[in-house]
Amino acid sequence: MSDHTLETPAANAPGRTLANVRLKVNGVEHTVSVEPRMLLSDVLRDELGLTGTHVGCEHGICGACTIIMNGRPVRSCLVFGVQANGSELLTVEGLAEDDGPLHPLQDAFWECHGLQCGFCTPGMLMTAYHFLQENPNPSREEIREGISGNLCRCTGYQSIIDAVEQAARICRGGK
Numbered sequence: 085m086s087d088h089t090l091e092t093p094a095a096n097a098p099g100r101t102l103a104n105v106r107l108k109v110n111g112v113e114h115t116v117s118v119e120p121r122m123l124l125s126d127v128l129r130d131e132l133g134l135t136g137t138h139v140g141c142e143h144g145i146c147g148a149c150t151i152i153m154n155g156r157p158v159r160s161c162l163v164f165g166v167q168a169n170g171s172e173l174l175t176v177e178g179l180a181e182d183d184g185p186l187h188p189l190q191d192a193f194w195e196c197h198g199l200q201c202g203f204c205t206p207g208m209l210m211t212a213y214h215f216l217q218e219n220p221n222p223s224r225e226e227i228r229e230g231i232s233g234n235l236c237r238c239t240g241y242q243s244i245i246d247a248v249e250q251a252a253r254i255c256r257g258g259k
Contacts, residue, residue: 086238087257094135096120098195100119101119101120102117102118102119102130102162103118103119103165103166104116104117104170105115105117105118105127105165105166105168105169105170106170106171107127107132107168107171107173108173109128109134109172109173109174109178110131110134110169110173110174110177110178111178113249114132116131116132116165118131118166119155120166121164121231122164122165122166123142123148123161123162123163123164123165124151124153124158124161124163124164124165124167124168124186125137125138125139125160125161126139126165126166127168128151128173128175130159133167134175134177134193136176136177137149137151137160137206138199138203138204138207139161140203140235141160141161141227142205143161143162144159144161145235146204146207146234146235147159147204147207147208147211147233147234147235148203148204148206148207148234148235148236149161149207150206150207150208150210150211150212150234151173151174151175151176151205151210152171152173152174152203152210152214153168153171153172154172154212155172156214157210157211157214158218160168161239166174170243172187172212174211175205175206175210176205176209179209179210179213181194181201187209187213188251188254188255189207189209189213189216189247189248189251190252191244191245191249191251191254192248193205193208193209193247193251194243195247195250196243196246196247196250197239197243198237198239198243198244198247198248199238199239199244200239201237201238204234204235204236204237204238207234208231208234208244211231211233211234212227212230212231212244212247212248212251215230215231215248216248216251217253220252220255220256221252221254221256222248222249224245224249227245227248227249227252228241228245229257230248231244231248232247
């Protein structure tokens with residue numbers, strides 16, 4: 085069966101249609117069978133156990149579910165899992181190596197108190213990660229604009245901007 089073929093498993097639920105989806109997530113290859121209507125955020129959380137991707141509004145407004153898909157930030161609550169077939173994904177769990185040091189962004193968020201409740205943090209980190217790849221030496225105004233699509237109800241954003249600014253400095257080799 086090809087990866088795009090749909091099948092109806094007789095043993096599970098009669099009439100339930102599943103699709104095989106191949107994903108490379110945080111450098112690891114996965115093949116999962118999912119319903120065509122299953123959101124990518126749910127595939128990550130429920131099928132792969134990567135619960136760092138948070139689901140907030142389920143309308144793409146808050147940004148809590150932001151991941152990197154094929155090098156671009158996407159709202160995983162707006163993408164069906166089957167649409168991601170063959171894609172390379174980076175989630176917040178992939179920013180730091182297992183048992184390794186935190187990514188400079190994660191470290192800066194911690195040091196600068198760029199999080200409070202932490203719900204927006206994974207999406208904010210992934211947005212900032214992509215932003216800093218495109219603009220490694222941003223001004224505070226550019227950072228503000230770069231994260232403007234992600235909502236935070238706790239911090240007032242100043243600590244988040246401080247954290248992104250600090251991470252940019254560290255990634256450029258400064259202290």
